[in-house]
Amino acid sequence: MKPGLPLLWRRTKERYNLIGSKCESCGTHYMPGRAVCPKCRRKGKLVEHKFSGKGRIYSYTVVRVAPEGYEYFVPYVLAIINLDEGAKITGQIVDADPDKIEVGQKVEMVFRKIHEDNPEGLITYGFKFKLAD
Amino acid sequence: MKKVAVVGVGMSKFGELWDYNLRDLVVQAGVEAIRDANLEGSEIQALYGGTMASGRLIGQEHISALIADAMGLNPIPATRVEGACASGSLAFRNAYFAIASGAYDTVVVGGVEKMTDASTAEAVTALGGAGDQEWELLQGATFPGLYALMARRHMLEYGTTEEMLAAASVKNHANAVHNKYAQFRREITIDDVLNSKKVADPLKVLDCSPITDGAAAVILMDLDKAKQHTDNYVEIVASAQASDTLALHDRESLTEIRATKIAASEAYKQAGIGPEKIGVAEVHDCFTIAEVMAVEDLGFFKKGEGGKATLDGETKIGGKIAVNTSGGLKACGHPVGATGVKQIVEVAWQLRGQAEGRQIDGVEYGLTHNVGGSGATAVVHILKRR
Known part of the structure; x- marks a missing residue:
């Protein structure tokens, strides 16, 4: 996908700083944030929550055939991260040998380039993850 | 709810079909289904079309009207249903409801995707x-x-x-x-x-699974009417x-x-x-x-x-x-x-x-x-x- 500027701009809070939400009624964390808690619905009370950025690899794959705009990164590790607060998100694991990734490894968020339209186009930034010590 | 039967089925060849456009494919499937149902076409009262991404793939939206037009079925109501790769089943399910509700007794469903014109x-x-x-x-x-x-x-x-x-x-x-x-x-x-x-x-x-061009069509009919019309029906249970x-x-x-x-x-x-x-x-x-x-x-x-x-x-x-x-x-x-x-x-x-x-x-x-x-x-x- 080729994201437009407004789409990226209106979500910089989530993308740059991993700010999602937490339901004060049931304690569930959501990333990205939600306006409605699916568990509590009308009884839910959602407030902003800044995630620590720490978590563990829940599942991963090595993407070798990339969508348009991501060819530059191939092969890259795509993972579902189980954040320490409980929410799961999809992100890339960087600065690591794809052959040495394992489910359960500790990771932490880093701020990286996500996507580039073309040399003169828009550059998208956001969160990726690296293995934690 | 009324009971519903499938009385006719048809499909086009599936594959990389450079000789055929979306219209050709859906007409091949539709004509086969109408022939299989032993209908003339004028008995069909409504159409449901399933397509996921024709707008992105060939720049064509409004697929339901296109199918009704290409099949010579105007002016029956024609509705597109989208649910990603499940679009075809959702079109079928909506056609099923259209008959089960009693609104119609004979409805056609067409599912189609023309994918290989795109890179x-x-x-x-x-x-x-x-x-x-x-x-x-x-x-x-x-x-x-x-x-x-x-x-x-x-x-x-x-x-x-x-x-x-x-x-x-x-x-x-x-x-x-x-x-x-x-x-x-x-x-x-x-x-x-x-x-x-x-x-x-x-x-x-x-x-x-591969990238494929193809279409499929089925004719649904009220079960009681289907029993009078043909011996070759299957019931949707x-x-x-x-x-x-x-x-x-x-x-x-x-x-x-x-x-x-x-x-x-x-x-x-x-x-x-x-x-x-x-x-x-x-x-x-x-x-x-x-x-x-x-x-x-x-x-x-x-x-x-x-x-x-x-x-x-x-x-x-x-x-x-x-x-x-x-x-x-x-x-x-x-x-x-x-x-x-x-x-x-x-x-x-x-x-x-x-x-x-x-x-x-x-x-x-x-x-x-x-x-x-x-x-x-x-x-x-x-x-x-x-």
């Missing part, structure tokens, strides 16, 4: 629309990647192996040899799959659908499609039978891991045993339950909007004893299972022999 990269990007663009695709996810994430967990939690996954593809290719409409009519081996190019580990090219989170990461489990389990449970309840009564099933094998999870989630095998059952041949023709006799999405092809309708066509042929070299003997109940995206939509239908 592979454009098609892959268009299909990505079935996932969560902002929180999966923008992060670099691809559809093979999302199913690979499920495969990894299934392997970890249940000991499923790459050979077990490959066995689904090998079996579907073997079935497609007997289907003259199929895209790939040639056998492959487990080694062929294991040695094919890696796409998103652990999935290889031969674990993935269940129609069920469920949804789940759009993004895969928001699900508690990655080793099941929860929407499939919920839709299947509802479908078995409607039909008044259990999974052991199903003799043939067309399931959504967009990737091999999807078929392994489907045969578990539909209740044919226990959770975690789908891979072994597939490798042991229990889902072959002549096995415990024949799965994807058409060749499935993998070998018959996957023109996304057409797939759900094609599944109905294949099961109807099986129940009518017209499945040629891949016919299952004495099959009474058949099931179709169609998934949208990584499982945010699942649709299950059960059909019964006359």
Whole structure:
């Protein structure tokens, strides 16, 4: 996908700083944030929550055939991260040998380039993850 | 609710069909279905069309009106239904409701996708629309990647192996040899799959369904009217659908499609039978891991045993339950909007004893299972022999 500027701009809070939400009624964390808690619905009370950025690899794959705009990164590790607060998100694991990734490894968020339209186009930034010590 | 029957089915060839445009394909399928139903055309009162991404793939929206026009069915109401790769089943289900409600007695469903006019990269990007663009695709996810994430967990939690996954593809290719409409009519081996190019580990090219052009059509009729009209009908005894989170990461489990389990449970309840009564099933094998999870989630095998059952041949023709006799999405092809309708066509042929070299003997109940995206939509239908 080729994201437009407004789409990226209106979500910089989530993308740059991993700010999602937490339901004060049931304690569930959501990333990205939600306006409605699916568990509590009308009884839910959602407030902003800044995630620590720490978590563990829940599942991963090595993407070798990339969508348009991501060819530059191939092969890259795509993972579902189980954040320490409980929410799961999809992100890339960087600065690591794809052959040495394992489910359960500790990771932490880093701020990286996500996507580039073309040399003169828009550059998208956001969160990726690296293995934690 | 009124009872509903399928009285006519048809499909175009599935494949890379550079000689035909979307109109040609849907007319080929539609004409065959109307002829098969022994109708003239003027009896049809409404049309439901299933297409996922025609706007992205060929720049054409408003597909339902296009189909009605091309088929010479104006001025009947024509409605497009979209649910990613489950669009065809959703169109079928809406047509079913249109008759069950008593609004109409004869309705046509057309599913179509013209995919190969676009480049592979454009098609892959268009299909990505079935996932969560902002929180999966923008992060670099691809559809093979999302199913690979499920495969990894299934392997970890249940000991499923790459050979077990490959066995689904090998079996579907073997079935497609007997289907003259199929895209790939040639056998492959487990080694062929294991040695094919890696796409998103652990999935290889031969674990993935292809990009396909094709169309399928069925005619539905009020059951009482169908009984007067023909001896060649099959009854729809269940129609069920469920949804789940759009993004895969928001699900508690990655080793099941929860929407499939919920839709299947509802479908078995409607039909008044259990999974052991199903003799043939067309399931959504967009990737091999999807078929392994489907045969578990539909209740044919226990959770975690789908891979072994597939490798042991229990889902072959002549096995415990024949799965994807058409060749499935993998070998018959996957023109996304057409797939759900094609599944109905294949099961109807099986129940009518017209499945040629891949016919299952004495099959009474058949099931179709169609998934949208990584499982945010699942649709299950059960059909019964006359």
